[in-house]
Amino acid sequence: MNGGGGDLRRVWLIRIAVVVGVGLLLGRLGPFGTFADLNPIARYGYWVGLTLLMWLQGLAALSVIDAAKPALGRPITAVLAALLGAIPTAFEVAWAEMWLRVERDLSFIDILQILGDVCLLSVPLLAVTQLVIRSRASTHQIRVDTPDDVDWLISRLPPQRRGRLLALESEDHYVRVRTSRGDELLHMRFGDAVSRLPPDIGSRVHRSWWVARDAVRSERREGDRIVIELLDGTQVPVSRSYIVSARAAGLITAN
Numbered sequence: 001m002n003g004g005g006g007d008l009r010r011v012w013l014i015r016i017a018v019v020v021g022v023g024l025l026l027g028r029l030g031p032f033g034t035f036a037d038l039n040p041i042a043r044y045g046y047w048v049g050l051t052l053l054m055w056l057q058g059l060a061a062l063s064v065i066d067a068a069k070p071a072l073g074r075p076i077t078a079v080l081a082a083l084l085g086a087i088p089t090a091f092e093v094a095w096a097e098m099w100l101r102v103e104r105d106l107s108f109i110d111i112l113q114i115l116g117d118v119c120l121l122s123v124p125l126l127a128v129t130q131l132v133i134r135s136r137a138s139t140h141q142i143r144v145d146t147p148d149d150v151d152w153l154i155s156r157l158p159p160q161r162r163g164r165l166l167a168l169e170s171e172d173h174y175v176r177v178r179t180s181r182g183d184e185l186l187h188m189r190f191g192d193a194v195s196r197l198p199p200d201i202g203s204r205v206h207r208s209w210w211v212a213r214d215a216v217r218s219e220r221r222e223g224d225r226i227v228i229e230l231l232d233g234t235q236v237p238v239s240r241s242y243i244v245s246a247r248a249a250g251l252i253t254a255n
Contacts, residue, residue: 015129019055022125023048032117037101046096051125053092054118058085058126075131082126083119090115149196153177157184165201166215166230168193170208178234203249205238211251219252226254 027044029035034043062081093114094106106114154162154177163181170176170190176183177193186193194210202212211228218229219238226238228251238246246252 011133014133018129018133019051019125020048022121023051026051033101042100046100050089050093050096051121054085054089054122055125055129056085057088058082058122059130061085062126062130075127078126078130079123082123085126086115086118086122089118089122093118149198150201152196153186153193154179156186164215165212166232167212167234167236168210178230178232180231203242203245203251205236205242205246205251207239209236211236211246213250216251219254221254226252228252 024044024047026047027040030038030043034046038046058081061084062078065077065081065084090111094111097114098106150165154165157177157179161177161179161182161184163179165177165179167178168175168190169178171185173187173189174185175188175190175193176185190208190210194204197210200213202210202215204210205228211230215230216228217231217233220227220229225240226243228236228238230236238252243252243254247254
């Protein structure tokens with residue numbers, strides 16, 4: 001538990017360091033005429049402050065979008081959040097410009113131009129901090145934490161069935177564990193087995209089925225339902241109530 005919390009704190013410290021670093025770099029370069037118009041203290045404060053504001057407002061937009069749980073991939077969500085967060089930042093930049101450099105009210109066209117410039121920075125910055133850094137942290141977590149949880153389940157199987165986990169199927173008071181080396185019934189509750197597995201490696205697709213993300217060979221539609229074919233040929237139905245979560249987990253692509 002402490003290790004997971006430490007990893008999360010480290011990821012956020014890295015993100016903040018990246019954002020501040022970008023602000024310091026912009027302060028050093030002084031783009032858009034700020035190098036000539038502002039003294040060093042004002043220039044660094046201008047760029048670090050606005051870069052942090054832009055990033056925080058992008059995170060706020062991201063949290064709102066996540067709360068709405070749209071059927072969008074993470075990259076699209078991050079881009080949309082960056083664009084939404086850039087809107088208040090554009091007005092903050094306009095206010096800073098009028099206060100520090102421009103002795104006139106900025107027009108609507110001026111603010112639109114500022115918004116375009118802000119978007120050019122906000123989209124890659126949010127993508128780097130929320131996708132690239134997040135992906136590396138997630139990969140590290142899977143490599144370190146997942147084997148223990150999966151091994152807890154696989155170790156309960158007979159030696160000849162201990163292979164790569166493909167799926168779990170509920171059968172009354174038993175769970176049928178399907179691996180790359182066959183399947184076996186274990187006397188345990190389906191919910192208990194699923195709860196012990198890290199959410200990053202798979203998802204429930206049905207009231208009675210859990211499927212590993214890397215175990216899917218293909219998918220097809222049969223009438224109004226979707227069926228997944230696993231690597232071992234097992235056919236798994238995807239119920240309507242789990243379509244969104246299955247798609248978000250990368251198990252299916254159909255709507």
